[in-house]
Amino acid sequence: MKLAYWPGCVSRGFTPELHGAMAAVAPKLGLELVQLDRANCCGAGVIAEHNQELVDTLNARTFALAQSVDGAAGMVNICSTCQGAQSECQERLDADAAYRAHINEHLEPEGLEYEKGGAWWNKNFLWLLVEEIGLDVLRDRVVRPLEGLRVGPFYGCYIVRPTRRLGFEFYPERDRYLEMVIEACGAEPVQYAGSHKCCGFPIVTLHRENSLRQAGRHMADALDAGADCVVTPCPLCHLNLDLQQPEARPFVERDLGMPVLHLPQLVGLALGLDIKDLGLHRHVVKTDPVQEKVAALAGAA
């Protein structure tokens, strides 16, 4: 399957292990990714807060670039925040022809035009796995079922709310996909209070204590529920849950040490990829407990 690929900013900045993991996983799933090198930041909610016309134009530009990739089935992203921020703009662009025409005027000098959705789509890798690739295909390609690995899902707000904007009308189980993918990888999903809550990242520079209290609380809940690790389709969540986890510790007054995996890393482990190719050695919270479990599986096989 050929796809226009929007990796986002953070996967090429502070979470390069995510970008690498996606590159390693794609061929294993028969995906040909055409990276949108000219595309711009989604605005992550901040540009939307600053100026709606600006953010709608910037994302219409990304969509237009994706739509011009010959033979692509659609566009894939690897960031919950990109998904939500882009869906918000797409909702406005698709809602009103006059508004869309106005936004497209800004793109005209570049020879670009966003055409209303129709059969075209923009999906996070999580949605792509379940809806386009299919869990049966994923199961077939799993060579290392992650038996005994207990994984807590962490979605990221932007990919689960608001449901009306995010296509839940047509795909009502989108808030359960992580559990389904964890199971398809042979691992065991762990229920805990924070799975669909906010990681706190958007206010880490605005109200640090509240931000880290959220991150810390969710990791503590996952720990109490017996998770070996947490998995997320959102690199911004990863920044608060992994990079900032040591900083969050004082706000929940306990040790945490909860490894946080990117979604392509978890899938990659089940597809038999190497720890290093997936960048699992490049986390702030050591992923050793996960690596040890996976190594034990390999030994048993």
Add this chain to the structure above:
Amino acid sequence: MTETYTLKIRRYDPESGSAAYWEEFGVDLPPERSVLDGILQARDRQDGSIAIRCSCQAAICGSCGVRINGKSRLACNTKIGLAAEAAPNGAIVVEPMGNMPVLKDLIVDMDAVHWKKVQRVVPWLLPEGDPPEREYIVDPESMIDVTQAMACIHCGVCVSACLSMEVDPDFIGPAALAKAYRFVGDPRDAHAEDRLLDLAEDPHGIYDCTHCFACVEVCPKDVAPMNQIMRLRRRATGDYGIKDANNGYGHEKAFTDLIHKYGWLSEAQLLPKSYGDGSLIRAQLKPAAVRELAAKFPTIVRGLASGKVSPKTALIHHKLRDQDEIRRIYDEVESKDDRLELNLYIIGEDGSEEGEAAGSGGGAEEGAMAEGGQES
């Protein structure tokens, strides 16, 4: 057709001296009836002591906010059949709302939290000068902007769902901040700037919202409180240039400037620039900014030590190949006197060019593109 449903209700009576407990009730109702109907039937037929506030039973009085299967909702506009389908283990779980103290069973103390916070934002009009002889004359266009905030019925469901309030009970919160926008956006109010300054400087004000969409998701009246908070931020920074102590201004400026410069984000530059009102140099000079950055220092060291952040990533950021196009778009949009905003609350969604969706005719489309904001 009548079916039998199980309601699992969280009970609590402070006067009993006992802890809260769960109690199950079987009720018989057609699936299209409401969870509130179920609770009232259980109260009528099985236990008259079940406590719940309710009045209109038509989602307008805003009295019967509860949590159903963990989601904050009005009990009266939640169909019992659908609630049963979403229920874990078949029993519909009904709890009092979150983020507010429980008075008894499903009744929470709205005065202690919700109404106190609404009072905090001065929820009345503050016009200037003598009132006009007759009514105030207001341009209908200018009221489009506040219509959505005015639809609030003060049920507290968004307060219950708020994830920022969960970690910070002092957060002013979604309902009260939506109410604040209702006056900030009202052309008759003469104190928009004072209101914004107050809410921007308060550490529990507009910059304490974590942008999680929980309030947008649960609001039974589609007020989208978070969107109103974002409008407050937009007015504070864009219209009045309020440089707050919470870095709200700095964060927005640093972020939008970086995308103008590079087209994609440099996290390494975002942080120091956020603390310096968008400027790297000011970040070195402001004592508060230096303190904040010093607090961040261990994070950056850990990032480097783990190998996830290389010094090159941290220091060098290249611009997009077509960055001139991004800058042109910025210039085209930002050189306008007024911001263009499409209000989906007014026009509804989808299919406007086919002319099929309600209220999406040509006139409505034009009317929907409200030009908000003003030059400071």
